[in-house]
Amino acid sequence: MSSPATPGVLAALSPRDADTSADRRAELAEIDASTSGTVLLFFLAGMVWLLIGTVFALLASYKLHAPEFLAGEAWLTFGRIRTAHLNAVIFGFSAEVAVGVMLWLMCRLCRVPLMAQSVINAAALFWNVGLTLGIVGILKGDTTGVEYLEMPKYATPILFVAFALIAVWTIVIFRFRREKHLYVSQWYLLAAVLWFPWLYSTAQILLVLEPARGTVQAAVNWWFGHNVLGLWFTPIGLAAIYYFLPKVIGRPIHSYYLSVLGFWTLALFYNWNGFHHLVGGPFPAWMITISIVASVMMIIPVVSTAINHHFTMVGHFGKLKYSPTLRFIVFGAVSYTVSSLQGVASSVRWFSEVAHFTHHTVAHAHWGMYAFFTMTMFGSMYYILPRITQREWPSERLISIHFWCTALGIILYVAPLSWGGWLQGKAMLDATVPFLDVVKITLPWLKLRTLTGLLLAVGHVAFFVNLVWILARRFGPYRQPEPMILAGVTPATPAGK
Amino acid sequence: MNYGPLLFLGILLTLAGSWFGLVLVPNQQLGALQPSVNTNTGAIYPQPIPGEAAQGRELYRSLGCNYCHTQQVRPDGFGSDIQRGWGKRRSVARDYIYQKPVMLGSSRTGPDLTNIGERQPGYDWHYTHLFNPQITSKGSIMPPHAFLFKTQKIGFDGPSTNALKLTGEFAPPAGWEVVPTAEATQLVEYLRSLRSSVDIPEAPLPKSE
Numbered sequence: 093m094s095s096p097a098t099p100g101v102l103a104a105l106s107p108r109d110a111d112t113s114a115d116r117r118a119e120l121a122e123i124d125a126s127t128s129g130t131v132l133l134f135f136l137a138g139m140v141w142l143l144i145g146t147v148f149a150l151l152a153s154y155k156l157h158a159p160e161f162l163a164g165e166a167w168l169t170f171g172r173i174r175t176a177h178l179n180a181v182i183f184g185f186s187a188e189v190a191v192g193v194m195l196w197l198m199c200r201l202c203r204v205p206l207m208a209q210s211v212i213n214a215a216a217l218f219w220n221v222g223l224t225l226g227i228v229g230i231l232k233g234d235t236t237g238v239e240y241l242e243m244p245k246y247a248t249p250i251l252f253v254a255f256a257l258i259a260v261w262t263i264v265i266f267r268f269r270r271e272k273h274l275y276v277s278q279w280y281l282l283a284a285v286l287w288f289p290w291l292y293s294t295a296q297i298l299l300v301l302e303p304a305r306g307t308v309q310a311a312v313n314w315w316f317g318h319n320v321l322g323l324w325f326t327p328i329g330l331a332a333i334y335y336f337l338p339k340v341i342g343r344p345i346h347s348y349y350l351s352v353l354g355f356w357t358l359a360l361f362y363n364w365n366g367f368h369h370l371v372g373g374p375f376p377a378w379m380i381t382i383s384i385v386a387s388v389m390m391i392i393p394v395v396s397t398a399i400n401h402h403f404t405m406v407g408h409f410g411k412l413k414y415s416p417t418l419r420f421i422v423f424g425a426v427s428y429t430v431s432s433l434q435g436v437a438s439s440v441r442w443f444s445e446v447a448h449f450t451h452h453t454v455a456h457a458h459w460g461m462y463a464f465f466t467m468t469m470f471g472s473m474y475y476i477l478p479r480i481t482q483r484e485w486p487s488e489r490l491i492s493i494h495f496w497c498t499a500l501g502i503i504l505y506v507a508p509l510s511w512g513g514w515l516q517g518k519a520m521l522d523a524t525v526p527f528l529d530v531v532k533i534t535l536p537w538l539k540l541r542t543l544t545g546l547l548l549a550v551g552h553v554a555f556f557v558n559l560v561w562i563l564a565r566r567f568g569p570y571r572q573p574e575p576m577i578l579a580g581v582t583p584a585t586p587a588g589k
Numbered sequence: 590m591n592y593g594p595l596l597f598l599g600i601l602l603t604l605a606g607s608w609f610g611l612v613l614v615p616n617q618q619l620g621a622l623q624p625s626v627n628t629n630t631g632a633i634y635p636q637p638i639p640g641e642a643a644q645g646r647e648l649y650r651s652l653g654c655n656y657c658h659t660q661q662v663r664p665d666g667f668g669s670d671i672q673r674g675w676g677k678r679r680s681v682a683r684d685y686i687y688q689k690p691v692m693l694g695s696s697r698t699g700p701d702l703t704n705i706g707e708r709q710p711g712y713d714w715h716y717t718h719l720f721n722p723q724i725t726s727k728g729s730i731m732p733p734h735a736f737l738f739k740t741q742k743i744g745f746d747g748p749s750t751n752a753l754k755l756t757g758e759f760a761p762p763a764g765w766e767v768v769p770t771a772e773a774t775q776l777v778e779y780l781r782s783l784r785s786s787v788d789i790p791e792a793p794l795p796k797s798e
Contacts, residue, residue, distance in 0.1 A: 155732060156698070156730055157730060159722070159729070159730045159731060159732045159733065160732070160733060163732045163733050163734075163735070163736075164735065164736060165736055166652065166736050166737075169652055169653070169732050169734070169736075170653070170656070170657070170732050171652045171653015171654055171655075171656050171657070172652065172653050174653065174656055175653055175656070233651035233652065234651070235650065235651060235653065236650075236690060237650035237651075237653075237655060237690045237692055238690050239695060266593070267593075272591060273591055274590055274591045274593070274596065279590065279596060282596060282597070282600065283600045286597070286600050286601060286604075287600065287604050290604055290608070291604075294608065294612060298612070298616075299690065303689045303690060304616055304620055305616075305619065305620045305621065305622060305686055306619060306620075306622060306682055306683075306685040306686040306687075306688060306691060307619055307682045307685050307691055307693075308615055308616050308619050308620050309688075309689075309690055309691045310685075310691050310693050311611065311612070311615045311616075311619075312612055313691075315607065315608075315611045315612055319607075323604070352590060356599070356603075359599065359600065359603040359604075360603050360606075363603065363604050363606065363607035363608075363611075364606070364607045364610065364611065366607075366611060367611065369695065370693075372661075372663035372664065372667050372668060373661050373663070373680070373693060374661055374679070374680040374681045374682050374684060374685065374693075375615075375619075375682065376618065376619075376682075379611070379615060382610065382611075383611075441667075445667055445668055448695075449659060449694075449695065449696055449697035450696070450697070451696075451698075453695065453696065454696070520668075520669065520697065521668060521669050522669065523669040523672035523673045527673070527700050528726060528727070528728045528729065531698075531728060531729065531730055532728060534698075535730075538730075
């Protein structure tokens with residue numbers, strides 16, 4: 093399948109198995125096996141949260157054009173269901189799957205088996221206990237009222253402990269690495285685990301435990317809120333793309349220097365972006381301006397990463413037909429470019445004046461968190477799961493359903509809602525249009541959003557069934573005896589005929 | 590980039606930049622902001638909101654009202670906030686110094702509420718609107734908050750003084766009445782307390798007022 097690599101700087105820096113010897117493959121198998129239980133735990137828990145989050149999402153979306161639906165109880169009101177959705181998919185699904193992918197990648201790239209798995213398993217347990225408390229708390233009405241940090245005080249310390257364990261363990265794996273070369277994915281993963289605890293603890297202290305005065309809270313809120321995406325999910329998503337893209341097509345990343353440029357400019361600019369959420373708000377102009385400048389500077393990391401990925405892929409687009417991993421990853425990589433550039437536009441004052449408080453922003457958030465991050469995580473799971481369960485995916489058809497429902501679903505979600513939000517913003521700018529007429533303009537777009545949400549839900553269920561099925565094969569009575577040693581160098585998990 | 594410590598240092602220093610610039614510096618600039626005292630009248634603005642309204646604010650937070658309603662008026666010439674009558678002047682940092690948490694909001698699925706207490710000073714409108722927004726604002730997509738009200742049999746002394754005046758399809762069956770619970774009252778007190786048309790040095794009211 094994959095031709096033996098010619099040793100060179102680029103080959104050495106790529107995650108491809110330059111050394112195809114049996115030793116190397118045995119080592120990979122050992123590493124994969126060591127991560128198996130823990131990574132499965134994170135994936136399964138994450139997927140359960142995705143299903144829960146999807147139910148909340150559908151309810152919230154439907155309520156927005158049928159306000160009397162299930163309106164009899166406080167815990168079912170839109171403000172709580174919407175928030176439960178957000179926390180379930182961000183801190184349940186996205187964060188847990190991200191941790192699973194991160195641990196697996198880190199162990200492989202460092203060539204170290206996952207040690208003392210029980211520590212990380214305990215972290216997974218803490219995380220899910222904290223999250224359950226948090227989401228029940230939100231439904232009960234104990235929310236902090238701070239966007240992206242809604243989980244109440246009694247839940248967040250548990251989450252923090254869990255995260256600290258995960259971060260420390262990831263750094264420990266990194267510290268004991270046996271591979272001298274640091275691959276670009278490792279830079280991003282290391283950055284993510286160092287950045288997130290800093291963000292989270294600062295935000296918890298200044299917003300929940302000892303709230304800062306007045307609008308400083310809003311500033312800290314958006315410094316945190318934007319950085320959760322920018323400095324936690326984005327680096328992990330990019331680490332996965334940088335790993336799986338060359339891995340599946342079997343060639344090294346196009347340019348080492350573009351990787352370096354992309355990484356450091358992202359590190360430099362992304363964390364200054366947050367205040368573009370405050371354009372027009374009660375803040376000194378310098379605060380807003382500095383974030384708009386940093387947001388525009390994001391063009392550099394985004395475009396350099398896009399060029400790097402594109403030129404890695406060139407000539408290999410035919411493989412999209414066969415590899416589900418590649419399909420999802422390429423979809424995610426393209427969405428990263430598009431949604432980031434759209435984000436750059438949204439941060440500029442004249443654009444923000446129209447789009448800021450509209451459904452356009454909701455669409456943008458889903459473009460980033462779903463079309464980029466979630467699709468990338470799906471792709472990663474398609475690659476990782478057969479390797480840690482030692483089984484092939486049971487159903488091609490379910491993979492197809494999953495891909496087309498989520499890919500079409502999210503495009504049909506994001507594109508029309510962006511436009512609907514823009515129309516809403518334009519109408520709102522015209523003070524002669526009564527507010528209730530503005531509401532009327534949004535209705536068709538909100539209804540369409542519910543339909544596309546259903547499409548996404550079908551995709552999620554299809555994936556979940558396949559996931560349970562692969563586990564049933566793994567642990568069920570029909571254990572297949574084949575070894576997984578070759579799996580480590582299989583260039584693709586075939587989805588086609 | 591195969592040298593771990595350098596990577597480590599770079600990662601920490603980059604975030605330290607915005608932590609300093611976007612957290613510490615704003616805190617330095619805005620974190621000690623004091624109320625303003627009108628030199629002519631001696632009036633102090635803003636003031637902490639009183640008890641019932643403060644409890645109502647907790648309810649506003651807990652129900653997630655801030656996900657559809659902003660509480661910030663953008664400056665004249667940027668958006669139509671002032672033309673729509675959502676405020677007479679732009680919002681400034683001083684307006685928020687007593688708020689925990691600050692709920693600026695990020696979406697206007699519903700209108701801005703910075704000055705809802707000025708736009709709708711009466712109780713009746715708020716109670717009816719909360720009970721079912723369709724009564725006061727046909728076509729609204731705000732959920733009804735009937736769970737903050739009690740439907741009860743009218744007693745011997747006749748209807749309660751605070752019973753909602755409901756007609757047509759929204760009226761309770763004959764002999765019954767709809768009264769607000771303590772929570773509904775708190776929420777309405779909070780909404781009525783929302784007003785910011787006060788002249789302050791950094792954001793004076795328009796001269797024509």
